[in-house]
Amino acid sequence: MDVSHILDPLNDAQREAVSAQDQNLLIIAGAGSGKTRVLTHRIAWMVQVEGTSPYGILAVTFTNKAAAEMRGRIEHLMGAPAGGMWVGTFHGIAHRLLRAHWQEANLPKTFQILDSDDQYRVIKRILKSLDLDESQYAPREAQWFINAKKDEGLRADKLHDNGDHHLHELIRIYKIYEEQCQRGGMVDFAELLLRTHELLNNVPSVLEQYRRRFSKILVDEFQDTNTIQYSLLKLLAGNESSMFAVGDDDQSIYGWRGAKIENIHQYNRDFANVRTVRLEQNYRSTKTILGASNALISNNSDRLGKELWTDGSEGDLITVYTAFNERDEANFVIQQITKWMDEGNPRNESAILYRSNAQSRVFEEALIRQRIPYRVYGGLRFFERMEIKDALAYMRLIANRDDDASFERVVNTPTRGIGQRTLEILRATANENKKSLWQAAVIIMENKLLPARAATALHAFLVLINDMSKGSDNLPLHELAEQTIESSGLKEHFKKEKGEKGSARIENLDELITAARSFIQSEEEADLDPLSAFLSHASLEAGEQQGSEWEDCVQLMTLHSAKGLEFDTVFLCGVEEGLFPHQRSVDEPGRLEEERRLCYVGMTRAKKHLFISHAEMRRLHGSDNYCTPSRFISEIPKEYVNEVRPMTSMTPSYNHKTKAKPSSAIKIEVEITDGLKLGQRVTHAKFGEGVIVNYEGHGSHARVQVNFNHAGSKWLVAAYANLATV
DNA sequence: CGCAGCACCTTTTTT
DNA sequence: AGGTGCTGCG
DSSP states (O other): OOOHHHHTTOOHHHHHHHHOOOSEEEEEEOTTSOHHHHHHHHHHHHHHTSOOOGGGEEEEESSHHHHHHHHHHHHHHHTSOOTTOEEEEHHHHHHHHHHHTTTTTTOOTTOEEEOHHHHHHHHHHHHHHHTOOTTTSOHHHHHHHHHHHHHTTOOGGGOOOTTOHHHHHHHHHHHHHHHHHHHHTEEEHHHHHHHHHHHHHHOHHHHHHHHHHOOEEEESSGGGOBHHHHHHHHHHHTTTSEEEEEEOGGGOOOGGGTBOTHHHHHHHHHSTTOEEEEEOBOSSSOHHHHHHHHHHHTTOSSOOOOOOBOSSOOOOOEEEEEESSHHHHHHHHHHHHHHHHHTTOOGGGEEEEESSGGGHHHHHHHHHHTTOOEEEOSSOOGGGSHHHHHHHHHHHHHHOTTOHHHHHHHTTSSOOSOOHHHHHHHHHHHHHHTOOHHHHHHHHHHHTOSOHHHHHHHHHHHHHHHHHHTTTTTSOHHHHHHHHHHHTSHHHHHHHSOHHHHHHHHHHHHHHHHHHHHOOOOGGGTTSOHHHHHHHHHHHSOOOOOSOTTSOOEEEEEHHHHTTOOEEEEEEOOOBTBBTTBGGGTTSHHHHHHHHHHHHHHHTTEEEEEEEEEESEEEETTEEEEOOBOHHHHTSOGGGEEEEOSSSSOOOGGGGOOOOOTTSSOOOOOEEETTEETTOEEEETTTEEEEEEEEESOGGGOEEEEEETTTEEEEEEHHHHOOEEO
């Protein structure tokens, strides 16, 4: 067998990892060191050189995107579809196992997946029914609690309150939630993993079957595994299988949702003779960017130890820009991007990264003003939209009448006269009889427990769902979707919603029909009927953003969503104390180190140019705040940095600020000409309201640059512009 | 039962 | 500032 196509493109360390004979490996793969390449080449090596059957391979990732990419690259490398191989996310794989063994897992065959929004609603309903003080028991907190416990593998009956009343109540909520989910055949994301873990743990024959099958297990982003995921891997691997874990402790940024870096150490203890291979050669960034990133991350303790290096050029210095406010920051960034585009570079090789989603707005406004196409990642995804979830809830009821979450969602959407009162009776009946809401409704109808009017309304709903369900088996998926949207009254309902929002919803509903039409059931979902497959797909892969995806766009996203990506030019924005590191992280050393890793992740996204900016003043939640530069900026050695202050040669004295009392709007103490200051809000007869962001000259010669809210940025001669202060 | 106005809160995100 | 969720009213 000619193996040159597998080994030739690799460096020594990569080659060592790919061709290692050891049973268990830990690959510490630094940013840009070719991690995915190593994973895919390892698989090709096992199949084409060692003769492993693809059937025996399990490759696990965290996101659908990563799974899709890996699958694609494996097929490309091996020149054949990855038949029989399991490549998927933890949740996707768990779902598959539960489907295959629903009986052993004590689930109904038609169990439905709850996304976090569904879960939130169920929990909120429980809190209501328990009549708990909502200020003390926030649904979010209860949801967080339940998920955290499940992630640790703990069921409600394993928990002890130790006399703590609050904890006692949370456990009680957890317990009731478990019961309701079980009754309705509803499985949330954490439950997928926990249930799978229990399945393997409790049913030796099933465990045996998969242990024998998966002789090779590969895990991506190992540093992001939480307790239950790690435990699942350990269980599946047993003593015989071989593990290939790839991760980077310096890029662990999900500790706040249960990821345990310690699993890397634990792996060394739990698995036999783990051989560690370090990938430290970086193929992405310049020496400057890498040097700065290395210096930054060296401030963290407890690292596994790793220093990235590169053969590449020094590259440009990192620009650190001190903006005077968030608008100035945005303008600077956009100015740099414009320059970049003028040099003939593609827009989508530039990315604006920030700590929190709220920061995107200022950049969006600036980009719109300059008519630069952009794309914001994150936010609501297709299958998470209200109208889509409504339509899906009808379809889910068709598939499974006992799905209480869906029942609650649409029983009175659109409004059909089933009110709070009626629902309360339904819930009470359901609780008493330990039945689903649907079954309770049937009981109520049979025993005539409702006033005539409500009974008619409820009856109409039951008939509606039954009618919709009739013949749905033979209907192609998209026709079912279409019929659902029509006869549920959803289309009518949203048509009434005025303005652009309503028409957007109608468009989305049409899009759902399109999605149903183009939905292709994958081979591994062959055990499901098309409707169930489609519904699982909707929950498990909430769907990438709406269109314009492939257009050449400036990329905007949070630092978290930037992990795994790379761009020629990266703007790291809002790098200020309190924002980044985030206020809620500064007090705890562990959290602070995670913020630092986040900064490291952000910096190492850049291939050629890195810009870091911070504003001296930032409008946040409606009020102005003075901000100091982030400690992370000072952790970057000066020799890598080129400091830039706002515009031109006239550096105004606000750098050595004479801080005014922080009460009135903006108080930069530089007067340009009578009454006009940098940062001053002004109105112009034609351009409307704006802010002065820059100026040239003094007195009657002064020209000021004003960022107008709607008219964009303009240079005006102060003497003629007739600017009124606000 | 449905709507409109008010109070509240605000990190990061995948599945 | 802006969105969401709840309360109170029609």
